[in-house]
Amino acid sequence: xxxxxxxxxxxxxxxxxxxxxxxxxxxxxxxxxxxxxxxxxxxxxxxxxxxxxxxxxxxxxxxxxxxxxxxxxxxxxxxxxxxxxxxxxxxxxxxxxxxxxxxxxxxxxxxxxxxxxxxxxxxxxxxxxxxxxxxxxxxxxxxxxxxxxxxxxxxxxxxxxxxxxxxxxxxxxxxxxxxxxxxxxxxxxxxxxxxxxxxxxxxxxxxxxxxxxxxxxxxxxxxxxxxxxxxxxxxxxxxxxxxxxxxxxxxxxxx
Numbered sequence: 001x002x003x004x005x006x007x008x009x010x011x012x013x014x015x016x017x018x019x020x021x022x023x024x025x026x027x028x029x030x031x032x033x034x035x036x037x038x039x040x041x042x043x044x045x046x047x048x049x050x051x052x053x054x055x056x057x058x059x060x061x062x063x064x065x066x067x068x069x070x071x072x073x074x075x076x077x078x079x080x081x082x083x084x085x086x087x088x089x090x091x092x093x094x095x096x097x098x099x100x101x102x103x104x105x106x107x108x109x110x111x112x113x114x115x116x117x118x119x120x121x122x123x124x125x126x127x128x129x130x131x132x133x134x135x136x137x138x139x140x141x142x143x144x145x146x147x148x149x150x151x152x153x154x155x156x157x158x159x160x161x162x163x164x165x166x167x168x169x170x171x172x173x174x175x176x177x178x179x180x181x182x183x184x185x186x187x188x189x190x191x192x193x194x195x196x197x198x199x200x201x202x203x204x205x206x207x208x209x210x211x212x213x214x215x216x217x218x219x220x221x222x223x224x225x226x227x228x229x230x231x232x233x234x235x236x237x238x239x240x241x242x243x244x245x246x247x248x249x250x251x252x253x254x255x
Contacts, residue, residue: 012082015068019076030073037066049212095119117151128152139208142197159202166195224251 018025040062047055071082096119098104099112106112117128125131128151132144149155156162173188200207225247229236236244 011064011068015065015072019072025069028069028073030070033066033069033073037063040066049209049216095123113147114151117148137208139193139197139211142194143201143207146198146201156198156202159199162195162199162202166192166199169195221248221251224254 020026040059044056044059044063047059067085068082071080071085074080074084075082094101096116097112098115098119099106104115106115120130121128128148129145132141132148136144146155156165169188169192173185173192176184176188179185197207200210225244226236228247228251229239229244234243
């Protein structure tokens with residue numbers, strides 16, 4: 001066995017020990033682990049955004065532990081084993097990469113994506129949109145839906161068309177605002193956001209990552225603004241908007 005194989009076997013043995021001997025690990029179910037798994041995934045996402053490689057390594061280990069935990073519970077319930085999980089993903093990857101393991105020829109990554117969606121339909125998926133989790137964050141979900149629709153040709157040809165669509169959606173949003181119908185305003189606002197995500201794809205930008213970068217930038221600047229106000233013996237809740245805006249501009253100028 002190479003080092004990684006030996007380490008994986010060691011992790012499986014540790015999981016067996018914990019499940020048999022640790023009161024906390026004994027109590028866990030797939031339902032109790034769900035929220036913890038989601039939290040671990042977001043911690044990995046944070047480490048990726050920060051390009052914290054040590055953090056990424058640690059969080060990947062935590063996620064791997066969760067996978068092993070689910071496999072252990074699945075085995076106990078007679079549903080599946082770790083072997084089933086590994087064989088399943090191996091078979092799926094081989095069957096969905098006929099350009100590697102078969103005689104299909106592809107020219108680029110877009111051909112690969114199109115073949116992937118066609119193969120999923122042959123496997124019994126009823127829609128090209130199948131596989132997009134309902135609980136995904138809305139911006140990520142919008143991106144995945146658009147990427148999948150693209151694989152059957154439901155896509156604008158030029159970026160100018162996407163920009164025109166955004167302008168059109170803004171007009172419809174303004175009309176909804178004039179009507180003062182809150183549900184319609186929300187609907188049209190959603191259409192604007194969906195169009196902006198589409199625009200981000202044509203700009204080769206990850207919309208979720210771009211927004212998260214802006215979130216982090218806002219947090220950093222706001223905290224500096226709080227500190228700057230405190231240094232002058234003031235607190236933001238006692239200041240006017242104009243006074244806060246003046247400090248905000250000073251913080252922005254620090255870059």
